[in-house]
Amino acid sequence: NDALAWIDQQGRSVTQSQLAILKAAACSAHTEALPRSELHHALTAAGMQQILDEEKSWGGALGRPSSARFKAYERLKRYRERLGNHRDLFRSEVYLRDIERTLEELYRYPLCQTATDALNRQLKSGVEDQRLAELLLGLREDGRLCVITEEQPQHEPKLICTMGLI
Numbered sequence: 001n002d003a004l005a006w007i008d009q010q011g012r013s014v015t016q017s018q019l020a021i022l023k024a025a026a027c028s029a030h031t032e033a034l035p036r037s038e039l040h041h042a043l044t045a046a047g048m049q050q051i052l053d054e055e056k057s058w059g060g061a062l063g064r065p066s067s068a069r070f071k072a073y074e075r076l077k078r079y080r081e082r083l084g085n086h087r088d089l090f091r092s093e094v095y096l097r098d099i100e101r102t103l104e105e106l107y108r109y110p111l112c113q114t115a116t117d118a119l120n121r122q123l124k125s126g127v128e129d130q131r132l133a134e135l136l137l138g139l140r141e142d143g144r145l146c147v148i149t150e151e152q153p154q155h156e157p158k159l160i161c162t163m164g165l166i
Contacts, residue, residue, distance in 0.1 A: 003018070003051045003054075003064075004018050004021040004022070005021075005047030005048070005050050005051050006020075006021045006024065006047075007043045007044075007046050007047045007050070009037075009039065009043070011042070011043060011046040013050055016054075024165060025163055025165060034164075034166055036164050037164050037166075040162065040164050043164075044159070044162045047162075048157065048159060051157070052157060062106070062107065068111060068115075068116045068119040068120045068123060069106060069110070069111050069116070069119075071119070071123055072106060072111075072119050072123070072132065072136060073103065073106045073107060075123075075129055075132050075133075076099060076102060076103055076106070076129075076132065076133055076136055077103060078129060079099070079129040079130065079132070079133050080096070080099045080100070080103070082129070083096065083099075098137050098140075098141075099133065099137070101140070102136050102137055102140045102145070105140060105145060105146045105148065106136075106145070106146065108146075109146035109147055109148050109149070110146060110147050111145065111146055111147070112139075112144055112145060112146060112147055114144055115139050115144055115145050115146070118135065118139070119132075119135070119136075122135060
């Protein structure tokens with residue numbers, strides 16, 4: 001997962017909104033750089049720690065609660081629970097197994113970008129759980145849901161950039 005952190009001079013989080021952070025950092029190409037704060041490295045460490053703590057509290061694998069992957073997983077899980085063991089023409093044992101496999105893939109692997117885009121559109125439009133389940137199962141069947149690798153490497157967090165904003 002990529003993440004941004006905005007930390008104030010006391011080492012406290014200002015906001016977790018990625019859009020708000022990007023808007024605050026926006027400036028023209030002609031904006032002059034100011035000298036770095038003496039607290040820059042300590043505040044950077046505080047921001048990294050906040051991000052790491054949040055990743056742990058979210059259960060890690062699904063990402064942020066606002067992500068398409070997290071929302072799709074939770075909605076599909078809720079749909080499966082509502083179905084229970086109910087069997088009919090549309091909800092056969094095979095259908096329930098496909099839902100379980102889709103849930104497992106969502107949990108273990110990152111989404112394909114096209115799946116993320118499609119899910120975000122549907123989630124924003126208020127799609128019903130059954131239609132969302134159909135979309136997820138269709139994407140999985142077509143091999144367009146997740147980027148599946150044999151072994152998921154554990155990556156250490158990597159700091160890409162820091163900015164001291166005043």
